[in-house]
Amino acid sequence: MRQLDRPFAGLESDIHPPLNTHEASVEADRCYFCYDAPCVTACPTGIDIPLFIRQIQTGTPAVSAKTIFNENILGGMCARVCPTETLCEQACVRQEAEGKPVKIGALQRYSTDYLMQASDSHPYKRQSASGKKIAVIGAGPAGLACAHRLALYGHEVVIMDAREKSGGLNEYGIASYKTIDDFAQKEVQFILDVGGIVINNGVRLGDNLALQDVIDQHDAVFIGIGLDGVNSATIEGNELKGVSDAVHFISQLRQAKDYASIAVGRRVVVIGGGMTAIDAAVQARMLGAEDVTVAYRRSQQQMNASVYEQQLAQTHGVTLKTQVSPVKIIEDNGAVAGVEFEFTTQATGSLTGTGEKIIIKADQVLMAIGQTFDATAAQAFGLAMNNRRLHVDDNRKTSHEKIWAGGDCIDAGDDLTVWAVQDGKLAAESIHQQLSL
Numbered sequence: 128m129r130q131l132d133r134p135f136a137g138l139e140s141d142i143h144p145p146l147n148t149h150e151a152s153v154e155a156d157r158c159y160f161c162y163d164a165p166c167v168t169a170c171p172t173g174i175d176i177p178l179f180i181r182q183i184q185t186g187t188p189a190v191s192a193k194t195i196f197n198e199n200i201l202g203g204m205c206a207r208v209c210p211t212e213t214l215c216e217q218a219c220v221r222q223e224a225e226g227k228p229v230k231i232g233a234l235q236r237y238s239t240d241y242l243m244q245a246s247d248s249h250p251y252k253r254q255s256a257s258g259k260k261i262a263v264i265g266a267g268p269a270g271l272a273c274a275h276r277l278a279l280y281g282h283e284v285v286i287m288d289a290r291e292k293s294g295g296l297n298e299y300g301i302a303s304y305k306t307i308d309d310f311a312q313k314e315v316q317f318i319l320d321v322g323g324i325v326i327n328n329g330v331r332l333g334d335n336l337a338l339q340d341v342i343d344q345h346d347a348v349f350i351g352i353g354l355d356g357v358n359s360a361t362i363e364g365n366e367l368k369g370v371s372d373a374v375h376f377i378s379q380l381r382q383a384k385d386y387a388s389i390a391v392g393r394r395v396v397v398i399g400g401g402m403t404a405i406d407a408a409v410q411a412r413m414l415g416a417e418d419v420t421v422a423y424r425r426s427q428q429q430m431n432a433s434v435y436e437q438q439l440a441q442t443h444g445v446t447l448k449t450q451v452s453p454v455k456i457i458e459d460n461g462a463v464a465g466v467e468f469e470f471t472t473q474a475t476g477s478l479t480g481t482g483e484k485i486i487i488k489a490d491q492v493l494m495a496i497g498q499t500f501d502a503t504a505a506q507a508f509g510l511a512m513n514n515r516r517l518h519v520d521d522n523r524k525t526s527h528e529k530i531w532a533g534g535d536c537i538d539a540g541d542d543l544t545v546w547a548v549q550d551g552k553l554a555a556e557s558i559h560q561q562l563s564l
Contacts, residue, residue: 142304142439143207143233151237155184158229159220166231169218171545172199172552176215180234192242193250195235198552200275201268203243203314204297205545206236208305210402212435214545243313249320254281256323259562262287262345264332267295268544269351269534271318272551273558278323280559285345286324289331295353295534297544299378302406304413333504342529347558350505350517350525350532351551354498360398364456365494369463373397373407373495380410392491394418396466398453399495400430402542405437407493408445419445420487424452424471424478431542448487452480456492465489500536513538522557523550531558 146154160177167176174195182191195202211217211232219228242250259282263270266288274284292298294311301311318324330336332352341348357372359365369392383389391414397404400423408421421440423430427449430437437447451468458464465488469480500516511518511526516538519525523533533550534540540550 141307143236145240146230146233146237151183151188151234152186154230154234155180157221158184161220165218165220166215166229169215170198171214171541171543171549172205173549174198174202174235176231179238180229180231183234183238188238188241189245189250191238195239196242196250199545199548200272200318201297201314201544201548202235203239203317204268204306204311205548206232206239207310208297208301209543209545210433210435213433243317249317251279251321253279253322256283257281257562259283259346260285260344261347261349261558262341263349263351264288264336264341265295265351265353265534265536266290266293266315266326266328267351267353267534268297268547269353269551269554270295270349271315272548273349273351273531273533273555274324274551275318275321276552276555277558278321280555282323282559282562284324286326287330287332287336287341288326288328289334289352289355291328293326293328295351295547299381300374300403301381302377302410303381304409305406333501333507338504338508342527346529346562348530349551349554349558350530350536351534351547353535354500356499356501357494358497358499360453360494360496362453362455364458364463367456367458367463368461369490370456370492370494373399373403373493374498376407376493377403377410380414386414389414390491391416392463392489394489395420395491395493396487396489397421397493397495398466399423399497400425400432400449401495401497402432402436404493404495405432405440405445407495409440409443411491411493412443412445416491418488420448420489421445422448422451422453422466422468422487424450425473426450451485452478454484457486463490463492466492498535516540521553523554524557 158180164177179191179194215231216228222228263274263286266286293315298311395411395416397408408419411419450471454467465486467486470483517532519537523531531554534547
């Protein structure tokens with residue numbers, strides 16, 4: 128692998144340039160303002176989309192932003208990273224009629240950016256102090272959303288997070304070109320500005336933080352620690368120099384002060400079919416990799432990455448190789464030289480190998496085959512589990528009377544910022560209701 132003399136410009140460019148006032152007005156005019164809007168139903172946080180678009184149309188973007196933030200306090204980030212093409216925009220009536228939906232995500236960004244940048248005062252005021260203290264473990268989207276809602280109700284919130292910076296995957300796990308200009312940290316500060324929230328970084332559950340101590344010292348606890356483990360491939364050669372996980376690659380890139388410090392191969396193979404695989408592949412290309420291949424064991428239609436993300440990768444020169452399963456990583460003098468794959472088929476319904484094999488040359492391999500929840504602390508405390516994650520009810524309450532949870536660490540968790548926000552919001556409402564009894 129090599130190191131670049133200078134960063135590729137794409138890593139510092141906004142992949143979705145924001146709308147200006149005129150563009151936002153024109154796009155807002157395209158909305159039919161449906162009475163029973165399917166886009167609202169498709170939004171996990173239930174934002175009143177026709178209303179906020181109407182407020183843009185009437186020239187009140189700050190009011191529009193408040194409509195968004197009332198349901199999704201991380202609406203600015205979600206406007207940047209949400210797969211709107213499979214959620215609200217897919218449900219748009221114009222998409223059904225014309226194949227060209229209203230640009231809901233871009234309009235949401237227009238409003239939220241306007242308020243965060245132009246407002247002289249914070250749009251939210253806390254209620255009087257309740258005297259209650261809640262611990263939030265994890266400063267990712269779920270934890271931040273929960274903390275903000277609880278703070279509005281006048282509760283005192285202490286967030287505890289293992290990392291140096293807050294934001295969770297918004298800070299460490301999303302491609303650089305999707306959230307430039309340190310936006311994740313600006314959004315964290317926007318949330319903290321409501322008051323009543325303190326963040327303690329460098330505190331890890333099960334390490335220097337005991338769950339029993341947290342419970343004893345607080346009236347309620349919310350756990351939103353995400354998936355901090357990475358699945359490892361049990362194939363020959365996965366320990367070779369040049370093999371690493373894609374999550375670490377993205378995190379390393381997001382925190383780099385100098386892109387020249389990031390080593391990238393000339394030929395890169397990314398194994399996996401989700402958003403992380405696409406993010407890693409596109410960033411590898413932007414860093415200067417000459418040949419990047421995303422290899423997935425099932426069909427392209429079965430990839431977890433959206434069609435838009437797949438097309439984005441292809442327009443950046445990434446090759447999508449599907450129906451191939453890794454057999455072994457080929458070695459040359461202790462380093463990666465390529466990956467041997469076996470073609471797969473689903474002719475009988477289940478995925479099986481055909482026996483035919485192919486070698487893709489590579490000097491760097493990035494594994495993007497999923498993350499895991501470290502349940503050690505939760506299991507030691509006796510919290511109910513389901514599918515190796517925390518089991519919660521519809522209000523995001525765990526089996527313990529004082530503990531709620533949300534985000535990727537729960538059994539119903541979905542790997543999207545917007546779903547994590549909804550989890551945090553629902554948990555906060557449930558916590559507030561219980562503490563108000």
